[in-house]
Amino acid sequence: MTVPAILASVVGDPAVAALPRDTALLSGGLALDSVTVVRLLAEIKAGTGVDVADLDLDLDALATIGTLTDFVAANAGNSLI
Amino acid sequence: MTGVATRLVKVVVWDLDGTLWPGVALESDGVPVPYPAALAELDTLAARGILVSVASRNPTEVGELVERSALAGRFVAAQYGWGRKVDALRRIAAELDVRLDALAFVDDDPMERADVERTLPEVTVLAPDEVADALSWPEFDPGPVTAAARSRLDSYRQRERRRLARSAFDGSEEDFLRWCELRATLRRADAGDWERLVELARRTTQYNSTGVEFPGGEAVVLSLADRFGDDGLVGLAAVSTPDGPEWTVDLVAVSCRAGGRGAVPVLLTGVARLARSRGAGRLLVPCRLSERNVPVRLGLKQAGFTAAGRAVSGDVAVYALDLTGVPAYPGWITVTEQL
Numbered sequence: 001m002t003v004p005a006i007l008a009s010v011v012g013d014p015a016v017a018a019l020p021r022d023t024a025l026l027s028g029g030l031a032l033d034s035v036t037v038v039r040l041l042a043e044i045k046a047g048t049g050v051d052v053a054d055l056d057l058d059l060d061a062l063a064t065i066g067t068l069t070d071f072v073a074a075n076a077g078n079s080l081i
Numbered sequence: 082m083t084g085v086a087t088r089l090v091k092v093v094v095w096d097l098d099g100t101l102w103p104g105v106a107l108e109s110d111g112v113p114v115p116y117p118a119a120l121a122e123l124d125t126l127a128a129r130g131i132l133v134s135v136a137s138r139n140p141t142e143v144g145e146l147v148e149r150s151a152l153a154g155r156f157v158a159a160q161y162g163w164g165r166k167v168d169a170l171r172r173i174a175a176e177l178d179v180r181l182d183a184l185a186f187v188d189d190d191p192m193e194r195a196d197v198e199r200t201l202p203e204v205t206v207l208a209p210d211e212v213a214d215a216l217s218w219p220e221f222d223p224g225p226v227t228a229a230a231r232s233r234l235d236s237y238r239q240r241e242r243r244r245l246a247r248s249a250f251d252g253s254e255e256d257f258l259r260w261c262e263l264r265a266t267l268r269r270a271d272a273g274d275w276e277r278l279v280e281l282a283r284r285t286t287q288y289n290s291t292g293v294e295f296p297g298g299e300a301v302v303l304s305l306a307d308r309f310g311d312d313g314l315v316g317l318a319a320v321s322t323p324d325g326p327e328w329t330v331d332l333v334a335v336s337c338r339a340g341g342r343g344a345v346p347v348l349l350t351g352v353a354r355l356a357r358s359r360g361a362g363r364l365l366v367p368c369r370l371s372e373r374n375v376p377v378r379l380g381l382k383q384a385g386f387t388a389a390g391r392a393v394s395g396d397v398a399v400y401a402l403d404l405t406g407v408p409a410y411p412g413w414i415t416v417t418e419q420l
Contacts, residue, residue: 026379027254034287034341034376035178041372053372057388057398059379 001047003069010040021066029064037062044068050075089284090205090220091179092157093126094170095119096188097137100209101152107139112149122212123155130226130233132177135159136169136186157237166193167200176244177237178337180286180373185221187212224283225276239310240338246309255413261307263342267351268419270300270317278302278317281334287376288316288340290333290368291397298331299323301355301420303348305339315339316348320356328356330366333377345380347416350408353384355420357404366400367392384408 001009008017011030023029025037032040045051050072052061061071098105102113126133134156137143141161147153158176160169166188174181182203188194189209198206207215215221243261250257270278275295282295296319303316316335320328330352335344353364366386368378381400385408389401402408410416 031254033175033178034337034379035175035180037375037379038180038287038372041375045372051372053375053378054370054396057370057391059375059382062375062379 003044003048003072004065006043006047007040007065007068010036010043019065021064021069023065025062025064025068044072048072048076088182088220089223090131090185091183091284092132092134092173092177093185093187094134094136094173095156096166096190096193097135097139097143097147099189100187102150106146107143113146115151116209118213119209120151122216123152125216126221127155127234128226129221129223131221131223132157132234132237134173134177135161136166136173136188137161138163138166155234157234157241165196167197170197170201170204176241178240178341183286185215224280227277227280236310236312236338239312243307243309255411258307258342258413261309262415263305263307263413264415264417265344265347266304266417266419267301267348270302274300274302274314277314278319278334281314281317281336282332285334285336286373287337288333288335288345288380289374290366290377291331292369292374293332295319295334296321296331301348301352303335303339303344303351305342305344307342312336312338316344318348318352320352323356323359326361327363327365328352328361330364333366333381335377335380340376340380343380343383343411343414345377346384347410347414349381349384349386349402350410351416351418351420353402353404353408354418357407358420362404364402364404365389367397368400370396370398383411 004017008014025032041052055075056071061068095101101119102115106113123133139161144159144161158173160172170184174184181201185205185207186197187207187209194206197204247257278295298319298321300317300319302314304314305312316339318330319332321331322329356364366381386400386402389399391398
């Protein structure tokens with residue numbers, strides 16, 4: 001599963017998968033609430049093996065759909081070691 | 082995981098027909114009369130500050146019968162309709178801003194219980210005759226129950242009104258908070274706060290930095306109010322080293338009702354200002370690295386903290402804020418400082 005697909009399933013709106021990469025995840029964009037952020041990161045960990053909460057200390061990856069997608073892609077290989 | 086509080090049930094979701102009262106209410110005459118045992122259990126839950134909700138495969142008309150019965154005014158975020166109960170449980174968790182593992186579900190129908198057990202294994206699933214026993218389990222024991230917890234029901238009602246106002250409000254989150262006339266009071270904890278602080282430490286997850294019990298010592302506490310009502314004491318920051326050049330906050334714990342309204346950066350900014358006024362140059366906040374408490378880390382980021390490194394144990398990082406200037410509160414809140 002790709003990050004946009006996981007995001008769409010967590011939000012419960014298929015249209016979210018097609019949003020532009022520069023869409024902000026938090027304020028000023030999707031404005032995901034805290035419960036949704038927690039679920040999103042749990043689903044990403046389960047679906048891709050990438051533990052964003054553990055790897056990204058400053059949580060910069062949570063800026064936009066694009067930054068989160070890139071972060072998960074860049075770490076997808078390492079997390080299995 | 083020593084020192085980490087037991088998982089607590091915060092909301093018990095009940096079926097209606099055959100669970101809270103005998104028979105099918107909409108096929109009977111008059112107002113349903115609840116089972117006395119169920120009423121007593123609801124009273125016990127209310128006294129412990131545990132919320133109750135409803136997931137019923139009935140049209141919304143049954144909600145009117147509830148409000149005319151002895152059950153009136155007890156439930157929050159009730160869900161009626163023909164859909165699956167697992168979806169009703171997900172909606173309740175989202176509306177009340179709690180995790181699914183903070184829910185318990187009571188239903189007399191074994192098929193419904195099996196569906197929830199299979200689909201949402203994190204939910205505590207009970208038959209009606211198991212509830213009395215479950216009330217003695219640790220996950221149903223929130224510890225000392227304070228006035229603040231007993232009024233949690235009112236607080237969630239406020240929150241439903243706030244949520245409706247937010248969905249009708251055309252503007253940014255910050256504009257909405259301004260319109261709500263959000264105001265915080267920051268002060269030092271005193272002995273009278275102890276029980277509430279122990280409770281806050283145990284009940285919080287998303288906005289909890291380390292998951293330890295309230296360590297005592299010096300603490301800054303935050304109260305929150307807005308045009309919808311007064312939430313009382315909803316946040317704490319416990320400081321273990323209040324006299325050196327670097328202060329360390331051993332525990333940040335903020336109720337999820339307040340965390341969603343920016344309480345974490347406000348609280349940490351208050352601690353930073355206090356530390357600076359007493360000569361500290363740096364404020365440190367250790368934080369467990371789990372997706373469960375990512376919201377508290379986002380709050381630290383908003384307050385200007387950045388990661389300074391990972392602890393030897395690996396699952397904790399330390400966040401730091403240099404106190405070169407006087408940290409300023411966000412513009413969307415009015416803060417009264419009594420530090």
